[in-house]
Every structure is written in C-alpha cells, then in structure tokens.
Amino acid sequence: xxxxxxxxxxxxxxxxxxxxxxxxxxxxxAQNYHDQLVAAMPGLIVHRDGVILHCSGTLARLLGYDxxxxxxxxxxxxxxxxxxxxxxERNAYAHCQQGPIQPLAxxxxxxxxxxxxQWFDQLLEPVDWGGAPAVMEMLTQMRPQAxxxxxxHQGQLLQAAIDAMPNGVLMLDRSLRxxxxxxxxxxxxxxxxxxxxxxxxxxxxxxxNHRRGDYGDVPCExxxxxxxxxFLVKGVINSERQVPSNGRILDIRTAPRxxxxxxxxxxDITDRKRIEDELRQAKERAEAILxxxxxxxxQLIVQEKMASLGQLTAGIAHELKNPLNFVNNFAELSGELxxxxxxxxxxxxxHLEGATRTDVxxxxxxxxxxxxxxxxxxxxxxxxxxxxxxxxxGGGGEWQTTDLNALxxxxxxxxxxxxxxxxxxxxxTLDRRFDAAVGEVKxxxxxxxxxxxxxxxxxxxxxxxxxxxxxxPAYVPALTITxxxxxxxxSIRIRDNGIGMTTAVIEKLFTPFFTTKPTGEGTGLGLSxxxxxxxxxxxxxxxVSSIENEHAEFTITLPRTVTAMSLxxxxxx
Amino acid sequence: xxxxxxxxxxxxxIEDLFRxxxxxxxxxxELVLHFAASGEEALKSLNTGLQPxxxxxxxxxxxxxxxxxxxxxxxxxxxxxxxxxxxxxYGDSENRRRALDIGATELVTKPxxxxxxxxxxxxxxxxxxxx
Numbered sequence: 001x002x003x004x005x006x007x008x009x010x011x012x013x014x015x016x017x018x019x020x021x022x023x024x025x026x027x028x029x030a031q032n033y034h035d036q037l038v039a040a041m042p043g044l045i046v047h048r049d050g051v052i053l054h055c056s057g058t059l060a061r062l063l064g065y066d067x068x069x070x071x072x073x074x075x076x077x078x079x080x081x082x083x084x085x086x087x088x089e090r091n092a093y094a095h096c097q098q099g100p101i102q103p104l105a106x107x108x109x110x111x112x113x114x115x116x117x118q119w120f121d122q123l124l125e126p127v128d129w130g131g132a133p134a135v136m137e138m139l140t141q142m143r144p145q146a147x148x149x150x151x152x153h154q155g156q157l158l159q160a161a162i163d164a165m166p167n168g169v170l171m172l173d174r175s176l177r178x179x180x181x182x183x184x185x186x187x188x189x190x191x192x193x194x195x196x197x198x199x200x201x202x203x204x205x206x207x208x209n210h211r212r213g214d215y216g217d218v219p220c221e222x223x224x225x226x227x228x229x230x231f232l233v234k235g236v237i238n239s240e241r242q243v244p245s246n247g248r249i250l251d252i253r254t255a256p257r258x259x260x261x262x263x264x265x266x267x268d269i270t271d272r273k274r275i276e277d278e279l280r281q282a283k284e285r286a287e288a289i290l291x292x293x294x295x296x297x298x299q300l301i302v303q304e305k306m307a308s309l310g311q312l313t314a315g316i317a318h319e320l321k322n323p324l325n326f327v328n329n330f331a332e333l334s335g336e337l338x339x340x341x342x343x344x345x346x347x348x349x350x351h352l353e354g355a356t357r358t359d360v361x362x363x364x365x366x367x368x369x370x371x372x373x374x375x376x377x378x379x380x381x382x383x384x385x386x387x388x389x390x391x392x393x394g395g396g397g398e399w400q401t402t403d404l405n406a407l408x409x410x411x412x413x414x415x416x417x418x419x420x421x422x423x424x425x426x427x428x429t430l431d432r433r434f435d436a437a438v439g440e441v442k443x444x445x446x447x448x449x450x451x452x453x454x455x456x457x458x459x460x461x462x463x464x465x466x467x468x469x470x471x472x473p474a475y476v477p478a479l480t481i482t483x484x485x486x487x488x489x490x491s492i493r494i495r496d497n498g499i500g501m502t503t504a505v506i507e508k509l510f511t512p513f514f515t516t517k518p519t520g521e522g523t524g525l526g527l528s529x530x531x532x533x534x535x536x537x538x539x540x541x542x543x544v545s546s547i548e549n550e551h552a553e554f555t556i557t558l559p560r561t562v563t564a565m566s567l568x569x570x571x572x573x
Numbered sequence: 574x575x576x577x578x579x580x581x582x583x584x585x586x587i588e589d590l591f592r593x594x595x596x597x598x599x600x601x602x603e604l605v606l607h608f609a610a611s612g613e614e615a616l617k618s619l620n621t622g623l624q625p626x627x628x629x630x631x632x633x634x635x636x637x638x639x640x641x642x643x644x645x646x647x648x649x650x651x652x653x654x655x656x657x658x659x660x661x662x663y664g665d666s667e668n669r670r671r672a673l674d675i676g677a678t679e680l681v682t683k684p685x686x687x688x689x690x691x692x693x694x695x696x697x698x699x700x701x702x703x704x
Binding site for chain 2 (some may be wrong): 130321322325326329330
C-alpha cells in the first residue's frame with residue numbers, strides 16, 4: 001500500500017493541464033492531420049462486401065502493382081490486408097457502412113504486391129456506388145509528423161527503425177511524456193495518427209481511452225493515476241489490456257531506460273488468446289465427454305453385473321423347480337397316504353390300550369403337522385422361485401400408452417391399502433406433487449406398476465419401522481410422491497422420512513436376494529427385479545439417495561420413447 | 574378296459590410320483606403306467622410294443638439327449654394318432670407355441686396340477702374310446 005502511495009507521489013503533477021482541454025486539443029491536431037491528408041492526393045479504392053469495385057492508379061502504384069487491373073483481379077479486399085489486421089479492418093468497414101462518417105484518419109498497414117508491409121494513413125467514407133452502398137477507402141503513404149520533421153537525422157532514423165518493428169513501441173521520458181511512438185502503437189490502440197505528438201503527457205492518451213469508454217464506467221482521475229503508476233514500476237511488468245474499440249488484447253511490457261525514461265512495448269496477443277480460449281474450451285469439452293463416458297461405463301458395468309446375476313438367478317430357479325416339484329408333490333401325497341392309512345387302521349383303534357392310543361394319536365398329529373410344514377415351506381420356496389423366474393421371463397405385459405400419474409396414484413393406493421390391512425392403526429401423510437404435463441408415456445403398465453408398488457411398500461415399511469422404533473409420539477410418517485417431465489424424459493420420485501439406508505445398504509440394494517427384512521419377510525428380489533424392469537426393459541434410470549434415519553429417495557427416470565423390449569430379451573442377444 | 578399311458582421324464586422319482594398320484598386308478602385296473610427315462614428309450618419301447626398299448630404319452634421337454642420336442646417330432650412321424658401332452662418347467666408362450674405347432678395335444682407346466690392332469694387324461698381317454 002505504501003509503495004503505491006510513494007509511486008503516486010512520484011507522479012508528475014497532472015494538474016498542470018486540464019485533461020478535458022488537452023484531449024480536445026489532441027482531437028484538433030488529429031482533425032488538422034486529417035485535413036492535410038484530404039488535401040493531399042490519396043490513393044482511392046472502393047469495395048463492397050470485400051469485392052473491389054474501383055482502384056485509382058495512384059494507389060495501385062503505391063501498393064507496388066504495375067496496373068490497376070492487377071489490383072482489380074484480387075479476389076477480396078482482404079488480400080491487401082496483413083492477417084493480424086484483418087479483424088480490425090473488417091470491423092472498421094462494417095462501422096463505416098453503418099455509422100456516421102469517421103472524421104479521423106487511421107494508421108494502418110497493407111500488403112504490397114511483393115508481400116512486404118507498407119504503412120498508410122487511411123480515411124473511410126460510405127459511398128453510393130452503382131446504386132448500392134460501398135466503402136470508399138482513401139489511402140496515402142504515411143506522412144512524417146510535422147514535429148518529427150524538425151528532429152535531427154539521428155532521431156528520424158530511430159523513428160524509421162521503430163516503425164519497422166512488429167510490436168507497438170511507446171517511448172516515455174522520466175516525467176511520462178511521449179518521446180516517440182511507432183505506427184504499430186497507433187494501429188494497435190486505434191488512435192488516429194497525428195493525435196499524440198512528442199511531448200504529450202502519457203496521461204493524455206489514458207484520458208482519451210477513458211473518454212472513448214475503454215475502461216467502462218470508472219472515475220477518470222483515479223483510473224488514469226493508477227495506470228500511470230504502472231509505467232513507474234521498475235523492471236519488466238506484464239499486463240494484459242483489452243482495447244474495446246477493436247477487440248485486441250495487448251501484452252504490455254515496460255522496460256525502464258538508464259536515463260530514467262521508459263520503453264513500453266505492446267505485443268498483439270489477440271490470436272494467441274483466441275487459440276488459448278479455443279484450446280481451453282476444447283479441453284473442457286473433452287473432459288466433459290470423458291466424464292460422461294466414465295459414468296456410462298460405470299452404469300454399463302452395473303447393468304452387466306445385474307444382467308449376469310439375473311441370468312444366474314434364472315438358471316438357479318429352473319434347477320430348483322424340479323426338486324421342489326417333488327418335495328411339494330410328495331409332501332401332499334404323504335398327507336393323503338397317511339389319511340388313507342388311518343382309514344385302513346380305523347377298525348384296529350378299539351384294540352389299542354389307552355396309553356398306546358394316546359401315543360399313536362400324538363405321533364400321527366406330529367406327522368400331519370410336519371407334512372403341513374413341509375408343504376408350507378415348499379410353497380414359500382416355490383414363490384421365491386417364481387419371483388426369480390420373473391427376472392428372465394417376460395410377464396407377458398404389453399407396451400401401452402399409459403397415463404403415468406394415474407398409474408402412480410393406483411400403485412400408491414394399492415400399497416397403502418395393503419399396509420393398512422396389516423396394521424389398522426397405521427397412517428401416513430401422502431404428499432402428491434403430480435405434474436399434469438407428464439401426460440401419457442409408452443411403457444408396460446403391468447411391470448412399472450409392479451416396480452411402483454414395490455417402492456411404495458418399501459417406503460411404508462421404512463416409515464412404519466421408524467414409527468415403531470423411534471419412540472417419538474410426534475413423528476408423522478410422510479411420503480412425497482413427485483412426477484416431473486424434463487426434456488424427453490419423465491421421472492417419478494418417491495421420498496419417505498423413514499429409517500433410511502446406510503451407504504453399504506445402498507451399494508447392495510439391487511443385488512438379488514439382498515434384503516434388510518427379517519428372514520421369511522422379504523425375498524430380496526423386489527428391487528433387483530424393479531431395476532431390471534426400469535433399466536433393461538424400459539431403458540430408464542434408477543437413482544437412490546438416502547441419509548440413515550432421515551430419509552430415502554428413489555427416482556425412476558423413463559424415456560418417453562423407447563423401443564419396446566420384453567424382460568430377458570436383451571439377455572438372449 | 575385298461576389303458577396304457579407312457580410317461581417320459583429323466584427324473585427317476587417321477588415314477589413314484591405318478592404311481593402314487595394315480596394309485597386309485599391303478600388299483601381299479603383302469604390304467605397301466607409305462608415309464609421311459611429318455612426320448613430314445615420311449616421310442617424304442619413304443620416300437621417293441623407296450624402291453625397294454627399306450628394311448629396317451631406325457632413327456633418332459635428338458636431332457637438330456639433327445640429333447641422332448643425332438644421326441645414329439647419323431648413320434649408325430651411314426652404314430653400321428655397318439656395324443657401327447659408336454660410337461661415342462663418352461664411355460665412361456667414361445668415354448669407353448671412351438672410344442673403345439675409340432676403337434677402336442679396340450680402343454681402343462683410344472684409344478685404339475687394332478688387334479689387338472691387327471692381331468693385331461695380322462696377327457697383324452699373319453700375321446701379315444703369314443704373314436
């Protein structure tokens with residue numbers, strides 16, 4: 001902070017002139033120069049949309065061409081303009097055709113016939129050429145500054161030398177007054193030539209910049225003073241400055257001279273910046289694509305895993321079906337045979353003594369109860385096998401255009417009734433946020449309904465369990481059911497405030513036979529099958545998020561249009 | 574009269590199961606059950622002549638060697654008049670269509686509902702005796 005204050009104190013007194021008056025004086029000088037140019041005989045070229053319409057003999061000669069015809073033969077006016085100047089010239093031409101006449105000259109460069117560079121002073125005027133608007137460009141070879149003409153030969157040599165340099169060069173004395181500047185400097189900053197003769201305080205150029213709006217809406221004096229301090233910093237400083245009038249980005253470097261003055265070089269880095277920007281954008285695009293690819297890959301891995309597990313499950317189910325068939329049949333038959341046996345033995349009953357009779361009855365009872373148990377558990381196993389097979393076999397459901405909100409409503413009602421049938425005292429708040437715009441979606445209603453009932457049943461189970469275990473009488477079980485439409489997708493989100501899940505549980509959620517319910521209560525196939533239906537059959541997404549003891553949220557996203565597939569079809573391919 | 578039924582299945586316990594399920598009919602002498610563990614064996618025994626002649630064939634589909642459907646195809650060529658009921662764990666529509674296309678009379682899925690199967694057998698027998 002102190003350094004800056006020192007620097008500001010070291011500034012030459014800016015109050016010695018009025019910025020407003022001095023800028024006006026500069027503009028007067030530029031106007032003067034302009035008048036001199038007009039008085040001289042300029043080379044003349046007229047063009048429209050890049051097409052050269054007319055070229056004067058003087059200009060053809062100045063550009064080193066043998067005849068006007070050679071200039072007229074050029075395909076485009078841009079052929080005369082060095083590459084780094086094309087953007088600025090295109091802007092200047094467009095500006096000339098739209099806006100009021102540019103009152104001041106511009107210092108520009110042009111390719112000569114032999115491709116060498118020639119500096120010119122340029123005046124642009126819109127003209128009517130053959131009934132249509134065109135740009136009239138008057139060019140004259142750069143005139144020596146009136147002030148320059150008076151400086152000794154050595155100085156003129158120096159001017160010629162810096163004019164030949166590819167960078168903008170500005171030389172300041174120890175009190176920050178201009179000692180000289182080359183044409184490139186005027187061109188880069190879009191300053192009309194003749195505007196800032198040697199001896200002009202550099203602050204004046206900054207005032208001019210401020211006046212034409214280069215710095216935006218900032219206080220003038222402070223900004224100029226702040227920028228002036230930058231010239232005073234010893235050593236090389238780098239700064240990047242944008243010139244709003246021509247869109248250029250300049251790399252400005254200050255080199256202090258031994259005599260206390262400064263050489264400030266301006267390097268046009270617009271192209272480099274543009275390329276850097278393009279590269280950065282390309283890199284960002286590539287990274288975004290890579291990220292997407294990684295996510296897709298991850299999803300594919302999960303899908304493959306699910307598919308192979310599904311296949312395995314189906315295989316196991318088929319293998320189990322036959323032995324199970326025997327278990328169930330023989331259990332039932334044994335019951336029948338036992339009944340027949342008892343019938344046959346009926347006449348013998350009277351011959352048994354009391355104690356033996358009791359024993360026989362007990363044994364028969366036990367046998368009958370065992371057979372019932374075998375049949376019960378056999379049926380249970382049979383149900384598991386049936387759910388497993390549903391993984392690989394199409395439910396025979398048909399693709400239908402379905403009112404999704406109605407389907408969701410039906411599923412929630414069904415699940416709520418089912419849970420209330422088990423526990424009359426159970427109540428839950430159901431917040432339905434259905435978006436009517438969801439409308440009709442093509443899907444297999446039977447299968448999606450199964451998924452929804454599954455999810456609702458799970459949610460009711462989770463909130464009911466929380467109600468039973470948390471011991472908080474103020475706890476209100478609540479489900480929020482949201483449907484949404486986004487782009488080509490529709491989504492159904494089911495959120496409950498139940499017991500939630502740990503990360504470890506979420507990871508295994510879709511694995512067949514994984515269940516958190518007590519043995520016998522869940523098969524562990526519900527979500528695995530739901531995943532299969534949503535992801536494989538309907539080409540959708542299944543997202544889960546949860547915080548333990550807070551909430552769980554399941555989101556199903558389905559594409560509106562999908563090629564109809566049946567469950568298991570994908571596996572055959 | 575006594576009717577012969579041939580049951581083709583690779584599971585040996587199928588014999589006990591059928592004998593017990595149809596014990597009443599067997600006891601009354603209405604039925605005689607023949608068993609074959611494969612399609613090949615079934616074709617051989619049909620060719621050598623079963624006593625009494627099999628008027629109905631029940632066959633599993635999924636068997637090692639000749640599959641139930643192959644067996645059905647051969648049988649259709651040799652004895653087009655014998656009704657065949659296919660018994661399978663794969664009760665999907667495609668299997669059903671294929672079996673019926675080849676010429677099965679009916680297709681029942683496992684676990685076998687014997688009450689329904691008995692009715693089916695009865696109806697086939699009624700048709701048979703009427704013919």
